[in-house]
Amino acid sequence: MKIKVDATKCIGAGLCVVAAPEVFSQNEDDGLVIVLQESPPPHLHEACREAARLCPALVISFDE
Known part of the structure; x- marks a missing residue:
């Protein structure tokens, strides 16, 4: 898996950190x-x- 994010569209909700704080x-x-x-x-x-x-x-996508 390779993670991709479009930080220019991020709104800073932080739910990604809650779901996967190691990533x-x-x-x-x-x-x-x-x-x-x-x-x-x-x-x-x-x-x-x-x-x-x-x-x-x-803003988060990935390639498996």
């Missing part, structure tokens, strides 16, 4: 998404899928 974080200045692991290990894939589903701005 996503937020910038302290503006709250926008930061990807900590572009290619997370398999045990985090479902959490990444959940983060993508929860994102209100739909």
Whole structure:
């Protein structure tokens, strides 16, 4: 899995961090998404899928 985000459309809701804190974080200045692991290990894939589903701005996508 390779994570992709469009940070220019991020609204800083932070639900990605709640769903997958090992993979996503937020910038302290503006709250926008930061990807900590572009290619997370398999045990985090479902959490990444959940983060993508929860994102209100739909900025998270991935290649399996």
